[in-house]
Amino acid sequence: DAGVTQSPTHLIKTRGQQVTLRCSPKSGHDTVSWYQQALGQGPQFIFQYYEEEERQRGNFPDRFSGHQFPNYSSELNVNALLLGDSALYLCASSSGWLLTGELFFGEGSRLTVL
Amino acid sequence: AQSVAQPEDQVNVAEGNPLTVKCTYSVSGNPYLFWYVQYPNRGLQFLLKYITGDNLVKGSYGFEAEFNKSQTSFHLKKPSALVSDSALYFCAVRDRGNRDDKIIFGKGTRLHILP
Numbered sequence: 001d002a003g004v005t006q007s008p009t010h011l012i013k014t015r016g017q018q019v020t021l022r023c024s025p026k027s028g029h030d031t032v033s034w035y036q037q038a039l040g041q042g043p044q045f046i047f048q049y050y051e052e053e054e055r056q057r058g059n060f061p062d063r064f065s066g067h068q069f070p071n072y073s074s075e076l077n078v079n080a081l082l083l084g085d086s087a088l089y090l091c092a093s094s095s096g097w098l099l100t101g102e103l104f105f106g107e108g109s110r111l112t113v114l
Numbered sequence: 115a116q117s118v119a120q121p122e123d124q125v126n127v128a129e130g131n132p133l134t135v136k137c138t139y140s141v142s143g144n145p146y147l148f149w150y151v152q153y154p155n156r157g158l159q160f161l162l163k164y165i166t167g168d169n170l171v172k173g174s175y176g177f178e179a180e181f182n183k184s185q186t187s188f189h190l191k192k193p194s195a196l197v198s199d200s201a202l203y204f205c206a207v208r209d210r211g212n213r214d215d216k217i218i219f220g221k222g223t224r225l226h227i228l229p
Contacts, residue, residue, distance in 0.1 A: 004157070033216065042204055042219040043158070056214035090157055092217075102148065103217055105157035 002027060004093050004106035012112045013081050021076040021109045025093030032074040033103065034066060035090040043090055049074050050096075078111075086113045116141040116209040118188075120220040127195045128228050135190040135223045137205030146208035147188045148217065149179055153201050161203075164188060175199070195227045 005024045013019050025032050031050045035043035045058035049068035063079045072093075078085055088110050092103035117140045127133045139145055146165050150158040162173025169181045179190050190203060205220040 035219075040222075042221040045216050045218065048214075048216060056216055058216070092158075102160035102163060103150075103158075105150075105159070107155070107157045 004091055004104050006089075006091050006106035006109050008109055009107070010110045010112075012114060014114050015081055015083060017081050017113075018077065018079045019081060019111060021078075021089050021091075021111075022073065023076070023091030023093075023106060024073045025091075026104045029093035029095050029104065030072050031094045031096060032068060032072065033092045033094070034074070034076050035092065036060070037088040037090055037108070039087070046076070081113045083113050086111060116145070116207045116218060118147075118205045118207045118218065118220040120203075120205055120223045122223050123221075124224045124226065126226045126228060129197055130194055133190075133192050133195045133199070133225065133227070135203050135205075135225060137188045137190065137220060139186050139188060139205075139207050141207060145181075145188075146210075147179075147181065148206040148208075149173065149177070149188075149190050150204045150206060150219070151175075151201050152204065152222075158204065161190070197227045197229050200225055200227045 004026050007022045033048040034046040037043045046060050047057040048055050052068045065077045068074045088108040090108045091106045119138045148163045149161040152158045161177050162171050164171045164181045172178045177192050202222045202224050204222045206217050209218045
């Protein structure tokens, strides 16, 4: 049973560029949440997708956008990259949008913006 | 909005000694509380959760957590620490509004188990 998979694992971009990160949820899960984890900090909630819709959003600018596909996989897009966007981006999956249970996390995509 | 606080950036414990990692919470209504662990360059792994029931919750790898409503705390404990327990630990709370439902994490506590 495959867990949550994320790609790419590492990437380097320059300021102003755009990046797309991908996530496949754990088998049987239909909800994907994205988090940003800066070095030495806790994960910060970006947004959550369920039934191909953004259900809720954290305090992140519109440069951060996403998508969920019919197979429940998801993408996170960040436009006009800033140095401060350098972080580990974590995808977490769960079953149903009501979060009574645990989140299953991928190993993350580490983004470095130069 | 709900929140959790982890007052210690780092905790050092000798191998074999009991360990405690502290967490306090602020919620309206009944809290849903979680502990996660993160090893270097890895994603987070679920350890345990409290939703209702017994105040002492048992989880993975011999960890347990004690829910204390009067002190609004949810401290993580283990009777005998292992060097392999060295990692970053996050307390988390469910933040549920009228139309949203998300998990909010604390800033984390780094646990060092000394051989």
